[in-house]
Amino acid sequence: MLKLPIYLDNNSTTPMDPRVLEAMTPYFLEHYGNAASRNHPFGWQAEEAVDYAREQIAKLIGADPKEIIFTSGATEGDNLGIKGVYEMYASKGNHIITATTEHKAVLDTCKHIEKTGGEVTYLQVKPDGLIDLKELEAAIRPTTILIAIMYANNEIGTVQPIREISAIAKKHGVLLFTDAVQAVGKVPVDVNKDGIDLMAFTAHKMYGPKGVGALYVRRKNPRVKVTAQMDGGGHERGMRSGTLNVPGIVGFGKACELCMQDMEADTKRISKLRDKLETELMKLEEAYINGSTEHRLPHVTNISFKHVEGEGLLMGFNKNIALSSGSACTSASLEPSYVLKALGLGDDLAHSSLRFGLGRFTDEEQIDYTVKAISETVIKLRDMSPLWEMYKEGIDLSKIEWAAH
């Protein structure tokens, strides 16, 4: 039986896998020791659990366990990775290259760095959401110390050519940081094959708990160091002080193990559902897919339904389907999604977009329900839309002088 509401906002966060919760529970109630307590069994158990989780996590991304620095999540990982490199390598230069479609945790970190005297180049993306590799290479200066480009985008799912990017970084002796929150656990990420020097990711986007993440910091070829951003007990090899979130870390480890084990089957099943959703919704007139369909995460699609406004659209079914929109009205800022605008979409199309993030627990019945509910709402709202009426009358909307208000 179909259970409502349906959750299709997995890019925002994923539900926890019950197997993850099961692994975590003893670390709240029985093995509650501090992993830094060296002198009693409680501490030893906690440390052992953390070490094991570190191995599970490292294995998923092809890293050495010593290269995993636990954080509170990806925002902290982004801050620590970028600011940490900026401060540690200050004698080599002060220039960072990133892109306009990065997550706010990266963009705002870069803006902060600019305020403290750093220089940042924000690369534009092509209409499919990918960066231009020639532009990237051309942006490198003698003072460039870091390239920060995300693995996959949170709004449109576009996967950047990370291997080509790392080859360019390597050629010029520049470090590569990537925010891989949306990619790790969903697609094969291998820090060595991909040539990544630093990488932020988080448990709650891969069926693990909220409040725990990791920063991968390369130890060999080259050995990378970051300046700690919090002072304290010198945990995590001095890079991130603070008592480790043992149950969270245990859950993170389990989540990684499950992703590794289920990735192939999950991807096959979920991408089939995504394709069905997309194909059915694209049968509506004037529907457009945003971002590359070729280089894209298997569980994501982002579609604009022209002449209907995103928030109005969501209201037609948001009691029963959890989705997000690039519309301004769903945010406090009244500005539509900067990611969609960076693709060159007009504000009108950005206002009309829906983001679908499928997941491990999405099934076909849910997709069928969603297709029906969205199609009906789009048609209903277009009947109510003056823009749709004008479009149907053949009026060129771009030629109208709209009264700004």
Added chain:
Amino acid sequence: MAYSEKVIDHYQNPKNVGTLDKNSKNVGTGLVGAPECGDVMRLQIEVDDATGMITDAKFKTFGCGSAIASSSLATEWLKGKSIDEALTVDNMDFVEELNLPPVKIHCSVLAEDAIKSAINDYRVKNGMDSIKFEESVVH
């Protein structure tokens, strides 16, 4: 974001959705907002020449639930009012009736602008001067 019940009701059962003949002398059309801003309202009134009463009102709106509810409510209020009465409708009336949160006040402003714009269109068509309104400063 939690909507008030009244907004939800107007969204689910909008009143007076439709189109009047914009070329008719008795019809005033107001088209306000812009696609780039995420809301466009078209409000139309049909006026009885002899009495100056608004006999019919229709709307079509591209926008969020609050924008749709504001325009639906506007058509309900306008029907049966005289042009002069219609001019007294204030955006805060919408805010109060629909319990709009601060972030949605611009929807009410848009509805007020749509009413004024429709009235002016009707006036100009019938040889009257268009009324100058103080600009509403939102956005």
